[in-house]
Amino acid sequence: MYRETTIVADENQNLAAKEAGDFIINVGPQHPATHGVLHLVITLNGETIKKVEPHLGFIHRSIEKMCESLTYRQFIYVTSRMDYLSSHINNHACALCVEKGMQVEIPGRAKVIRILMDELTRIASHELWLGAMAMDLGAFTPFFHTFRERELINDIMEETCGARLTMNYIVPGGVMQDIHPNFQKKVKDFVKQFTSKIGEMDEIVTGNTIFQNRMKGVGILSKEDAVSFGCTGPAARGSGVSCDTRKIFPYEGYEKLQFDEILENGCDSFARYMIRIREMQQSIRIIEQLIDNIPEGDFQAKTKAVIKLPKGEFYQRVETARGQFGVFIVSEGGTTPYRIKFRSPGFSNLSALDHMARGSKLGDLVAMMGTLDLVIPDIDR
Amino acid sequence: MSKGLPLWGRFGGGFMFLINYIKTVFSTVKSMLVGMRRTGYYFTHHKEIITEEYPDNRETMHLPERFKGEVVMPHDEKNEHRCTGCTACELACPNGTIKVVTKFDITPEGKKKKAIDKLVYHLELCTMCNLCIVACPSDAIKMAQTFEHSVFDRSQLTKVLNNPGSKIMDGVE
Amino acid sequence: MGQMISLSEISKIIDNWLRATFNPTWTLIIEMVIAGVCVIGLFAVLGLVLVIMERKVSAWIQIRLGPNRVGPKGMFQSMADTVKLLVKEGLTPDGADKFLFNLAPLIAIVVAMLLMAPIAFARDFQMWDINIGVLYVSAVSSVMVISILMAGWASNNKYSLLGAMRSGAQIVSYELSAGLSIIAIVILTGSLSFNEIVHSQVDGWWIFKGHIPVLIAFVIFIIAATAETNRAPFDLAEAESELTAGFHTEYSGMKFALFFLAEYVNVFIVCAIGATLFLGGWMPFHIGSWQGFNQVMDYIPSSIWFMGKTFFLIFLIMWFRWTFPRLRIDQLLNLEWKYLLPISMFNLLLVTAMAILGWHF
Ligand code: SF4
Ligand code: SF4
Secondary structure (H helix, E strand, O other): OOOOOOOOOOOHHHHOOOOOOOOEEEEEEOOOOOOOOOEEEEEOOEEEEEEEEEEEOOOOOOOOHHHHOOOOOHHHHOOOOHHHHHHHHHHHHHHHHHHHHOOOOOHHHHHHHHHHHHHHHHHHHHHHHHHHHHHOOOOOOOHHHHOOOOOHHHHHHHHHHOOOOOOOOEOOOOOOOOOOOOOOHHHHHHHHHHHHHHHHHHHHOOOHHHHHHHOOOOOOOOOHHHHHHOOOOHHHHOOOOOOOOOHHHHOOOOHHOOOOHHHOOOOOHHHHHHHHHHHHHHHHHHHHHHHOOOOOOEEEOOOOOOOOOOOOOOOEEEEEEOOOOOOEEEOOOOOOOOEEEEEEEHHHHHHHHHHHOOOOOOHHHHHHHHOOOOHHHHHHH | OOOOOHHHHHHHHHHHHHHHHHHHHHHHHHHHHHHHHHHHHHHHHHHHOOOOOOOOOOOOOOOOOOOOOOOEEEOOOOOOOOOOOOOOHHHOOOOOOOEEEEEEEOOOOOEEEEEEEEEEEHHHOOOOOOOOHHHHHOOOOOEOOOOOOOOHHHHHEEOOOOOOOOOOHHHHH | OOOOOHHHHHHHHHHHHHHHHOOOHHHHHHHHHHHHHHHHHHHHHHHHHHHHHHHHHHHOOOOOOOOOOOOHHOOOOHHHHHHHHHHHOOOOOOOHHHHHHHHHHHHHHHHHHOOOOOOOOOOOOEEOOOOHHHHHHHHHHHHHHHHHHHHHOOOOOHHHHHHHHHHHHHHHHHHHHHHHHHHHHHHHHHOOOHHHHOOOOOOOOHHHOOHHHHHHHHHHHHHHHHHHOOOOOOOOOOOOOHHHHHHHHOHHHHHHHHHHHHHHHHHHHHHHHHHHHOOOOOOOOOOOOOOOHHHHHHHHHHHHHHHHHHHHHHHHHHHOOOOOOOHHHHHHHHHHHHHHHHHHHHHHHHHHHHHHHOOOO
């Protein structure tokens, strides 16, 4: 049984749309620029954007509801299907949240492996973003060049976790399997190749004058707006908001590592772009610190076969490639969660799009969406 | 430009504009040429090509041993497997992919013993999450490295993992 | 001269034979038919060659192999594509203006065909040696925009309309600087005929003997040519990530193929014009007093020289496409009106002064 819903149109909005010279186009749900099934209703005046309305729901799979019927071991794999580009980090957040409830201490080896995997995932995600964003701006070549490095990460993941995208490697209590014997060598090879090739992106993309003109001064999101829209991750740090969860609420031993929170004050698309480029270098720094110092020991703590969380509420946040990802579990003491809520970064970041896009050109909208790094299943869940 | 400025000042302003204009033109051209040099390098260096010619490279293609392709049940040469029919995998699976159908064997001593009749596996439902493999107490199932799963009929994706006529291995409880 | 059998000789043989067999009127008609068939054949070949070239260039730049299934190294891929496009259904959307919708691709292809006429493909081999060839080309190429506007308007699709409007603004603006850079050569040569322009370069191509001003004119011409043919980084009319496919969003099958073909043929034509004006057309490459070297160069047929230069320019334009991001519409117009146009005007002044003072070789 479901209730019938009537959609009450907003009178004022409809009036506003009827102004003379307005031109409404639908970008999406099938459109090359949206990288997924996002539907944007754009009101244009000539080429200038007057309003952007995101319409969601095309890929809503009710993941939160699904998780309520799965046990604490089972629900983690579903979260890979939300933000599929940082699936590892999502899994990590869920595992941490369950561990918080179980009160188990994770072995040091598992912690280090988890961080290494997180940072590799972050780099892979940013690499894909870089290529896809360049493609949005009409440069197709960087896409293939960034995929070359991303492929190496995928190979590492494939070897250790058994899958390339939806790894499901992190389980409550540690990681599912020990790292592959080749892991360290391969990661070192990757670091070497990455550092030698990232400069090429400066030549093709960052340094290119057309690219800079497309990015600089476009999609302004002031610091106050970034905070009030709830933006997190590179989208907010590009406006100078310090919000790196790894620094503010350290988890899993990030507090012991040396890395910088990247901040830029440009507030424009270029600042958000530079944040991600520089973040990749910080991730490399973290990997370099850890790769030779993986402690010996177990990769998994001893846990019961059936996990039961005590009655209560548990919250855990982590920093994914797109921003702050939060897991909220309400437990009634059983083997399945009573309620799960995910706070996904993409949703809040998308809400800033309308504000950023007003008054700029249609071509810039694509660039803005690119720098927000939207992953639609993450927004829609 | 303010009024009080002497003539050379105004001229200087225009001159600065001209200098900046020319600078912009040159830096633009330079950045373009830098990008073109990089793409030109890749155009002429074909050994950098990373395309893998699947499916021509099926023979040489190497998948890591942990790759999660599909769940299989290994049998030894005597057509024996290790599955006890404990249904731990069925319980661990989040998608209801595995169905363990049990039967009762009569042992030589005349006692009834639980064994599997069929271990039904729905490949189309499986998300390759590895939870069943981890849950299995007797290592009866594992992941195979196959990945070319497409078939014309969906019913072909429902598989029975134990071979017909197979028995449980001695010593596996 | 020890030339191999050349295109002009072949055409002369055919002409003589026809004249001997038929009366003059029939000769003319048959020759026209032959020319028409040749142009259409050239179109088909150009389309096939340029598409496979584009795909290979993009693949190698993008560290891929590119098409490699049909024929040796995928060389017949574009034929397979053509067959696919031929057998596809040509949809006409419901709300479209049917007549204009179907007319637009034809105009595109007819314009491309007309532009072929005055181009000198080889020594003494030219369909129509019109004495105002340069003017003719500039004038006819402006008609191209009509087909794009027509397609965009008739499709009854908002993306198409936006793409068409963008392209209108773009082509109209870039025609100015393309024209001005062409005029630079016209001033130096003192003639509008392609034939005479080529002959004026017998002692050196304009790009060498015209010093820096001609070099600047050449660069501007290449930029404007890229923009006029709607190719990246100026492909705003189709801007895939913004407007899905711009003015030809609604076209499918053969109608789409005609637009596609027209785009490539236009690229060929602007590059041919560029090669004729700046790189000496079919003139071989000579270095001052190196007699031996010059004779070797002379031995290469003039049609090869022409095609080589043209394809070099085409490669350049493809190279642009696979390197640069797309401009925004206001930046596109800024580039034209704030940079290219003033520079080419100033440049024109220099060229004129140079021509009057006789500074070129
Ligand atoms: S891999 Fe996961 S989904 Fe597939 S059968 Fe095992 S537990 Fe079920
Ligand atoms: S495969 Fe393993 S877990 Fe499943 S029924 Fe057999 S023994 Fe039990």
